[in-house]
Amino acid sequence: MAQVNLEVNGRPYAVGCEDGQEPHLRELAKLFDQHVREVARDLGQLGDARLFLMGALLLADELSEAKARLAAVQGELGRLQADHARVEARAVAALDNAAKRIEKLAG
8 A cells, every 4th residue: 555645735645546547646745735725715714624524515516516517418318319210210211211112113
């Protein structure tokens, strides 16, 4: 198990992680630090626990919004795929009818 030294709101934290996950964990900590610093700028230094809670809530809100947008996009994709299947079925039927007419004319 690897150990990574992270900094959040100017304070160091040692965190364990799986080997190879260090860069990803650093990126996550950077994102969290940005939110914590935003809260500290807006509300002042509330203490680490409250700053971390507010930073986590901001991230949770972003995640919730992203999930809602993803669900909407997936719903739209499903509708588009169903529309595509209907159009494709109509095109196949039209081609089949055209082929039958051509065979009649040729025969």
